Amino acid sequence: MKSITYILPFLWVMVAMGSCNVEPKPIKVGTDACSFCKMGVADKRFGAELITRKGKVYKFDDLHCLVEFTRTEGVKHEDIDGMYLVNYEKPHGFIELQNAFLFKSEAFKSPMGSNIAAFQTKEKLAAASQSVEGSVVQVTSLMPFHK
Structure with missing residues (x-):
């Protein structure tokens, strides 16, 4: 019975660590601030997460x-x-950066002027x-280190 008392805390830690799911968190417009420019997130179509x-x-x-x-x-x-972009067409969804199809247009008017939208498919x-x-934008032109 003593060995069970020592094993239970270990098992709990292993379960807790295994359940840690590192994935994007919803971006809250009007509440969250940008980690780089510190401005409040104002447009749900252009967010990103690292x-x-x-x-x-x-x-x-x-x-x-x-x-x-x-x-x-x-x-x-x-x-x-991981790096993720908000899906322009489904702002509550994310696309992994390497899987995103990027399109730049002055018509998009993104918050900081990149004017690049991320799409799920070609x-x-x-x-x-x-x-x-x-025009289409390649991820590698923005982030050469990214595979």
Whole structure:
């Protein structure tokens, strides 16, 4: 019975660690502030998040701020677990940065002026490009270190 008393706390810690799910957290417009520019998040269509390997979540109001944060702040590239962009068409959903299809248009008017929207599929991007003038953007042109 004594060995059970020692094993139970260990098992609880293992379960707690296993249940830690590092994924994007909902961005709250009007409540959350950008981790880079410190402005309040004002447009639900352009947010982004960076999550470290330790589970810290940094929220951004625009792709521009995420890019600048990765260039200038104290998070090393090897400490980044994931980067996510808000799905332009479904603002409560996220797309992993490497899976996003990016389109830049002056018609988008994003908070910090990147004017880049993230789409889930090539087809969604193509549909958007039919209604507004702009150009496709490659992730590697914004973040060369990103695979």
